[in-house]
Amino acid sequence: MYVLYGTPLSNYYNKVKLCLLEMGLPFQEQLEFPKRNWPQGGSPSGKIPYLQCEDNTFLFESQAIVEYLCAKHQSSLLPSDLVQAAQIREVLFYIELYLEAPMKTLYPMAYWGKPIDSELCLSVLDQVKQGLAVILSRVRCQPYLLNTEFSLVDVVAWVHFKTIQHALKVLGLEDIFMDTPISSYLAFCAQRPTIQRLEADKRLAARA
Known part of the structure; x- marks a missing residue:
């Protein structure tokens, strides 16, 4: 049996967890926070x-x-x-490089109490809008991003898009997915039992 280390509050943790759920693989979860046992134990980078x-x-x-x-x-x-x-990997990298990477600079403001820097927020918002335009030029959303079947790019899209969407809301910024095909795509994906399980576990972890 696999053992997944990390926390359901991490979108990268949920990326792996959603894959395990979609594949129907048995696994256990072990709560672990970044750098808690680092560098003596855990991952080489201290990350989860x-x-x-x-x-x-x-x-x-x-x-x-x-x-x-x-x-x-x-x-x-x-x-x-x-x-x-290759097409799945292409869009996957776009999501993580052009959306998730710049948004990471705003997460401390959205989730960890760092004072809000309005100028930085607007600069990052502009970056992610440009990144989203690239992604929209390469996806179909009929009903999933690239195919009629749920794939690895949809796993990645779900965990990052929902985190980004929530962070923008917390910061009082516009929802970059509204009025794009991504909005209905996310609503469609939300009906999947594996995603419902993932989101329920995330809510439970947030209350702990």
Whole structure:
């Protein structure tokens, strides 16, 4: 059985967790916070999540973990067709580089009590709007981002888009997904039982 280390409050943790849920793989969750045991234990970077495999091997970095799981279990989340797999990776990287990466500078203001810097907020908002334009030029949302089937890019999109959307709301900034196909896409994805389980666990963790 796999053991997933981290916290449901982390979108990268939820990226791996949603993959495990979608694949129907048995796993346990072990609460772990960034750098709590670092550098003596935990991950080499002090980051979460990390995964303990069935043979007690540890894997680190969410993208390495999900690609391992997809390959080992021959999951349709990452198709064997090389072009389809490359397109999934392409949009996945756009999401994490052009949306999630700049938004990280705002998370301390949204979630950890750092004073709000309005100028920085507007600068980041402009960056993520540009990033979203790139993503929208490469997706279809019919009904999922790239295919008629739920894939790894949808896993990544869900956990990051919802975190970004919530952070923008907390900061009093506009919802960049409103009036785009992403809005109805997120509503459609919210009906998946695995996503409902993920979100319920996240709410529970937030109240703890």
